[in-house]
Amino acid sequence: MDGSLYFPVATPPAPGAVIPIAPGILWLRMRLPFALDHINLWLIEDGPRWTAVDAGFSLPETKAAWEQIFAASLGGRPIGRIIVTHYHPDHIGLAGWLTAHWQAPLWTTEKEWLHAQMHSRPDDGDAARIRRDFAQRAGLDDETASIFAERQGNYRRGVPSVPPAYHRIGEGTAIEIGGREWRVIIGEGHAPEHACLFCTEARVLIAGDQILPKISPNISVQAHEPDGDPLARYLASLDKLRRALPSDILVLPSHNLPFHGVHQRIDELAAHHHARCAEVVAACARPLSAAELMPILFRRRLDRHQMGFALGEALAHLHYLAGQGEIECATGADGVDRFLCKAT
Numbered sequence: 001m002d003g004s005l006y007f008p009v010a011t012p013p014a015p016g017a018v019i020p021i022a023p024g025i026l027w028l029r030m031r032l033p034f035a036l037d038h039i040n041l042w043l044i045e046d047g048p049r050w051t052a053v054d055a056g057f058s059l060p061e062t063k064a065a066w067e068q069i070f071a072a073s074l075g076g077r078p079i080g081r082i083i084v085t086h087y088h089p090d091h092i093g094l095a096g097w098l099t100a101h102w103q104a105p106l107w108t109t110e111k112e113w114l115h116a117q118m119h120s121r122p123d124d125g126d127a128a129r130i131r132r133d134f135a136q137r138a139g140l141d142d143e144t145a146s147i148f149a150e151r152q153g154n155y156r157r158g159v160p161s162v163p164p165a166y167h168r169i170g171e172g173t174a175i176e177i178g179g180r181e182w183r184v185i186i187g188e189g190h191a192p193e194h195a196c197l198f199c200t201e202a203r204v205l206i207a208g209d210q211i212l213p214k215i216s217p218n219i220s221v222q223a224h225e226p227d228g229d230p231l232a233r234y235l236a237s238l239d240k241l242r243r244a245l246p247s248d249i250l251v252l253p254s255h256n257l258p259f260h261g262v263h264q265r266i267d268e269l270a271a272h273h274h275a276r277c278a279e280v281v282a283a284c285a286r287p288l289s290a291a292e293l294m295p296i297l298f299r300r301r302l303d304r305h306q307m308g309f310a311l312g313e314a315l316a317h318l319h320y321l322a323g324q325g326e327i328e329c330a331t332g333a334d335g336v337d338r339f340l341c342k343a344t
């Protein structure tokens, strides 16, 4: 248990099975081919049909698990709408397949749909070049920068198709699902326009990756926006969510277990980043690149997948602190950005 968080159901559903987690809401779990090995998805009763929230990463076994659910868990009702919280492959991956299978529309935010389209386009070499430049500017050596650059092609592995049209939702959109109103609350920092869904009547928040109970959502500077400050956006979103949400709600996160204690968890996530920032400021007593900061922030060995996240996350903390005026960035003759604590 984390502090005062309370997890009402200790055992998640097996792939292909469902657990009713709140009135009218089913919990599904699908596998992921990463260190983070699972994602939670949700089905909400919607009159004569179901609304699905998130789709899962494209894997043959995930399609098979969905088909098992279609056959055994929907009570003969179709899926009539797929709402996607954000563009990451574990969330939008099978949305194209689901919308085609059910002839059902995709509902998502504009920036998430556009990001999915952007990351799905064939690589003309620009994307790899941008990523290599980004990695070199962050101080990675040439070999590691090349490995980092190659990761770009991976998006389409998990997202074979993005629905070519969508229904737009955004901050404050009221969505009627099965006679109850769900309100969209946008989170930033983890993804550009991440939809969280809150139902006052059910006292349930579908949090996506914006608030997770056990791990901190990845907050990364992206190669296509190399000067971005996603951590400032994420912390501002946490503040907004804390003000918008009552304390006594059930949170349905995309990873780990449903939990109670949303305010506590928001405070823990903010405190985690502030503690990280203090470590970064201390480390920047000498000029430091993001690559040099990575082993200070992440003491465990990182695989390739995690290395990309770690670099983006190190930069997110550096850019946030530079934006707050606590450290300064100087680009060296070698083209590498190094950050130094401002003299006090």
Ligand SMILES: [Zn+2]
Pocket: 086, 088, 190, 191, 209
């Ligand atoms: Zn995500």
